[in-house]
Amino acid sequence: IHEPQLSESLSSSLSVDTQNLQKQIDELSTFSDTSAPSVTRILYSEKDVMSRRYIKNIMEASGLSVREDAVGNIFGQWSGYEPELSPVSTGSHTDAIPYSGKYDGVVGVLGAIEAINVLKRSGFKPKRSLEVIMFASEEPTRFGISCLGSRLLAGSEELVQQLKKTVDSENVAFFDAAKSAGYKNAEDLSSVFLKNGSYSGFVELHIEQGPILEEEGISIGVVTAIAAPASIKVEFEGNGGHAGAVLMPQRNDAGLAAAELALAVEKHVLESGSVDTVGTVGILELHPGAINSIPSKSHLEIDTRDIDEERRNSVVDKIYQSALSISKRRGVKLSQFNIVNKDPPALSDELIIKAAESASRELNLTYKKMISRAYHDSLFMARITPMGMIFIPCYKGYSHKPEEYSSITDIANGVKVLALTLAKLSIS
Amino acid sequence: IHEPQLSESLSSSLSVDTQNLQKQIDELSTFSDTSAPSVTRILYSEKDVMSRRYIKNIMEASGLSVREDAVGNIFGQWSGYEPELSPVSTGSHTDAIPYSGKYDGVVGVLGAIEAINVLKRSGFKPKRSLEVIMFASEEPTRFGISCLGSRLLAGSEELVQQLKKTVDSENVAFFDAAKSAGYKNAEDLSSVFLKNGSYSGFVELHIEQGPILEEEGISIGVVTAIAAPASIKVEFEGNGGHAGAVLMPQRNDAGLAAAELALAVEKHVLESGSVDTVGTVGILELHPGAINSIPSKSHLEIDTRDIDEERRNSVVDKIYQSALSISKRRGVKLSQFNIVNKDPPALSDELIIKAAESASRELNLTYKKMISRAYHDSLFMARITPMGMIFIPCYKGYSHKPEEYSSITDIANGVKVLALTLAKLSIS
Ligand SMILES: [Mn+2]
Ligand SMILES: [Mn+2]
Ligand SMILES: [Mn+2]
Ligand SMILES: [Mn+2]
Incomplete structure (x- = not known):
């Protein structure tokens, strides 16, 4: 028996369909309760439901098998050739706070699906299954609870109790809101919990939301800890x-x-x-x-x-x-x-940091290790699985406002590093 | 020719129908966009239109001849026996800021109509006509402009220009709002202007909105100046x-x-x-x-x-x-x-101060001269007519909140002083 190895040529055969990816980012931004260039997409709103449908369609079109849990975390899986092994997962969110931009979260969802497509086009076959997750309500906008989906995945009993009495500013109960968006079994919150070890690792691609990478002219940030x-x-x-x-x-x-x-x-x-x-x-x-x-x-x-x-x-x-x-x-x-x-801070997993660093090197992309000052669903995924994050530069570090922007070149670099990192984790 | 004089017995024959007046105050408070005990009544809203209808009905039932100007200032006149003389006017407002109380303004509108009824029941006949005014939008809630109605009555050209471009927080233009409330000719703002000398005097009855009268156990405040x-x-x-x-x-x-x-x-x-x-x-x-x-x-x-x-x-x-x-x-x-x-401050007219003082004395009510720190439509009426104000005590000086309260005894005292003051001014 021999350890599987990535082909030397994999890094050079990774190619991102930038035109299609940009088109998807632009299309998704039109599901908004405020007018362009601002984006407002609130949990369980009509526009949120439309964006979920849009993501599920793209997952299906990419050949992923899709499932959705009781609160609307969405999972799209590409089965590995050893499907009994725990999968490697990646993902982010598509909800957007009022009057924000179109890249926060979205790059890590559409980019993750594209990373799978990149690997598929390269001829790569994963050993462990690869799974893309769209988390429900990373932003605390509607119910005052950030990372609602990932907190539940990580098994927060506290949150289960809290959600029973949670209402939004219009006094709509969390469960009623979920049901109105089609999540009839939202009350079955413990069904959302994932067992520790459900994944062998989780990696999130995200815009930096800070100015460092752009100022220093560096392509990739490898996150070592989340504040x-x-x-x-x-x-x-x-x-x-x-x-x-x-x-x-x-x-x-x-x-x-x-x-x-x-x-x-x-x-x-x-x-x-x-x-x-x-x-x-x-x-x-x-x-x-x-x-x-x-x-x-x-x-x-x-x-x-x-x-x-x-x-x-x-x-x-x-x-x-x-x-x-x-x-x-x-x-x-x-x-x-x-x-x-x-919440406590989270440390990235050493092996995932190493995988992202060597992926960047193999792709001839500059990178630096850095801290994530914004928090993410990764903070909560770290409670049940080894975690890592990949950052890309964004204009002036702007985020949570309409001026938020990352170039498609920077996004494509992030997608390639993510794809290669997933490939490495998939065979380990 | 001899100067008319009030009969010595007038002050003792003034009697307020407290039960009916309290009933009217309570009924008017139900026209509100928030639930009791709070009152919210915003210019040109459905509830504002209902309250206008209510006031006009009471004016008509009291035998006043009613007219309404282009923006919704409402006038109810009791003709004097020398109707060619300029009338004496009194009045206040019925609009209410969000989550406020039921006495601010209302006491000076319903109380003024009752003062006319008091005089009628006593057998008094006015020489000058007496006129009750309900001013449109004393409160700045909807369009950010306080005393909109009285500023226009006083002939503010500046306000005419301003209203052409005024919108509310929902971007509804002032004129559109007025039209939706039935004021089809709202654009004809100069028709609202009153000539200097249209009235021989104006007196407003109002709750003190401060704690002094209650603390000192005094029944009547005679206002000498408005801040x-x-x-x-x-x-x-x-x-x-x-x-x-x-x-x-x-x-x-x-x-x-x-x-x-x-x-x-x-x-x-x-x-x-x-x-x-x-x-x-x-x-x-x-x-x-x-x-x-x-x-x-x-x-x-x-x-x-x-x-x-x-x-x-x-x-x-x-x-x-x-x-x-x-x-x-x-x-x-x-x-x-x-x-x-x-805006500049306004001084009360010496003759009106004197009339209110002697009215209080004749009614055996304690009074003190005081400054109005809140401002009122009286501030703007003072630009075109001699002005005076009569204050009554209110609970803890509370105003602009649901706890706002004046006892019906204090209100009745104010109504009697107002009635006697109007009678004095009517024959002078
Ligand atoms: Mn965000
Ligand atoms: Mn985010
Ligand atoms: Mn007021
Ligand atoms: Mn008032």
Whole structure:
């Protein structure tokens, strides 16, 4: 018996159909609730359902056998010649936050299907099966829960409990939303769980969402770790009142409390002393929201991340202390301080890092090892399988806005590295 | 020829139908877009149109002759026995900001109609005609313009120009909204203008919207001046981006710029050194408004007022300087700093003050002279007629929220003082 080896010529025979891939990226971007160039695609919306149909069609056209789980994670498999071995998987997401762009996630789904096609065209036959995954709701837009699909795949019992009482901002229950999109068995959440070891590895292709690769003129980023995210919901309550009639000393303005907390988040993040610590207030809402009313209620959603979990936790603690002291000083009630998630960072698997590095070298592409500051479904897949990520450059590091862009050349480089990495993992 | 005099017994023969008045206040509060106890009644909405019909019906049932102008100011007249003299007018508004209460404005409309009924029941006959006005859109909710109806009555050419390009947050043009509510001739704005001297006086009955009368146990406030309001719209723009991937030094966060400006408003107001200076950020909106997106745009609406116009203007200037320096320091663009209005204060007419004072004395009601810190349609009526206001106590000074409340006893006292004041002005 001999260890299978990749043919020396495989790297040179990999060719990406760039025209078709660009066409698919452009077509998918038209399934949007906001007008081009922005993209808005929210879990279980009509446009999300259309994009799912579109992806399943492409998977089928590529000869993959398609299955969909109870919440809408989609799997397309190319059977290996030793189908009893655990498959190698790859994938990403197609949902898009309001007014964002067309590459985040999409490159890792359409690119993964194209990577399979690239391998098929080269004549390569996988030993382990290869599987493309489109994860349900990487973005937290609708239900406030990021990476909903991959968290469930990784077996989060906590999330199962949480989803039973989760509603969106229109008060639509998670299960009702899922059913309206055709997922009749959404309540059977444990059927979504994957066993540890279901895959021998998982690799995600993604735009960098940062400026480093573009600035340094490097084609490929090989991710060694994913920063640890936490998200927090905060609510302050005061007495409100008429903006003309209530004098300043009598006020307890919930909006000013929110403004102070937003600035405190920035301050605590900067105090960490590390450039790797980030924190953002992306949502700040005032009630009743009238020019002549003192805000009686404010709602903030805070995101903070670090590659160092302890440092990140200390920022979360400081934010909580600030919320308490602001509430005390301003006489407003801190009616909610809810740490929605507080995830650990993830390390990439050494063998997958090695495979992606040698794939880049064999393809004569420059690469560097780097940290993913954004998190991804990979963070949760790492809980049940060895994980790795491949980054490609994107314009000015822009993401989550319409100006998000990666050239088709950079995308094709990423697809080739992904294809060769999958091939290597498939025979190992 | 002899000067007419009020009969000595008039004050003792004034009796308010409190049961019916309370019933009307309660009924009107059910025309709301939010559920009780909150009230939301927005210009030209279905509920606004219903409330207009309700008011016109009561005016007609009270024997007033009703007319409505091109934008929906409603007038109900009781003819005097010298109908060629300019009438005495009274009134207020029935629109309500989101999630507010049922007394602001309403007391001065239903209370004014009841004041006419009180005089009619007493056998009094007015020399000058008496006219009740329901002003269109005292609140700035829908089009960002406060006291829209009374500004037009006072002949604001500036507002005529502005309304041609005014749209609401759903991009509905002012004229289209007016037409959809039945005001087919809304474009004929100059027909709304009233000539200077159209009225010999105007008196508005209103809840205090402040705590003074209740705290001091006084029944009636006689307003001597109305504070000068200004309102400002501000927008900041930054690059936005992914909340994980963009490191802190690379950010120009439009949301944090807004938070800083909100706190600067408070600071500049407190710096004025006078308790009469107030400032409020009632609206603060972030775009795109996702937890994992750095805000690329922020929108604030600022309200500031003072009884001293110069001091108020100096606060507006300081807010502008802060907006500039925040924009510079944070590298965000100050894409809008629009002073929407910057009105002078108004002084009450001495004769009307005197009439309200003696009316209170004759009715054995305690009263005090006071400043109105909230502004009212009276501020604009003062441009074309001698003006006065009568305040009644309200619970804890609450206003613009569901807890807003005045007892029917306090309301009835206000109605009687209004009736007697109107009677005095009618014969002078
Ligand atoms: Mn994203
Ligand atoms: Mn993504
Ligand atoms: Mn009001
Ligand atoms: Mn009012």
